[in-house]
């Protein structure tokens with residue numbers, strides 16, 4: 002009887018660590034499966050967010066004012082955000098802040114827009130003059146020394162801040178032509194978004210010199226409604242396309258040959274927005290993503306036309322990454338424990354054989 006008891010105790014001490022090991026192994030496996038599922042759920046199963054950004058360039062004291070107001074009113078009526086590319090210094094004189102000194106109607110109108118969350122104030126160069134020594138097309142910045150570019154961008158940014166009380170964070174180089182020094186200067190001055198043509202850096206969407214680059218997808222002024230819709234559908238249906246579609250226009254695109262507002266072109270903008278809303282697959286936002294409206298995947302819980310300020314897909318991405326990290330860590334721990342267990346079993350077997 003005493004012999005049996007001692008054998009029982011010996012067996013128990015040998016089995017208990019194994020049970021603990023197996024239990025923790027199963028627990029870790031369960032956790033890693035749980036986290037990797039949650040991660041893939043945020044990116045794989047959920048529909049990808051698609052954003053349309055409207056960018057209105059050449060907003061300045063010398064812009065076609067009736068056209069500027071007409072297109073902005075379309076955005077207000079449809080509750081669709083708009084990034085305004087402001088030229089701070091379009092004239093050779095006066096030497097002061099031209100946004101304040103030249104055109105008071107423009108100044109007061111722009112100040113009235115600052116309280117409307119649909120409008121983002123972005124900076125479109127400084128003078129918008131062809132000052133770059135480039136043979137490959139006009140540019141205000143391309144090929145100019147870093148200090149000259151930095152000073153021009155800084156002065157323009159300060160003029161916008163002084164005139165409207167808004168400090169721009171998005172930079173749009175005039176003529177969609179710039180270089181690495183433009184990127185560096187914009188970054189050094191606190192800009193976080195940069196929007197230009199694809200050919201400028203051969204980047205569709207991504208980071209260069211620490212600043213986020215997005216590129217123009219289509220120009221409204223050159224296109225019919227049909228060609229706008231077909232380009233948009235192609236982007237929406239291409240699984241490899243970037244998540245942002247940027248539509249560029251200028252107030253002058255809405256000017257009829259007789260100098261009046263081109264009602265047909267204004268209607269085209271409205272019809273195109275209706276088409277986009279009708280797809281049910283896009284969100285409207287600004288370059289800084291400070292405001293998002295629409296009825297795409299992000300806002301699927303809210304109805305068309307509602308506004309969700311500050312809605313972005315960043316938390317989804319963070320959670321997905323956390324899931325992936327947990328899955329990898331879990332796999333490593335499981336592998337280590339399995340190895341330890343195998344070695345222990347083998348040792349026990351050897352001991353028993355001896």
Ligand SMILES: [Zn+2]
Nearest residue numbers: 058059175176
């Ligand atoms: Zn321009």
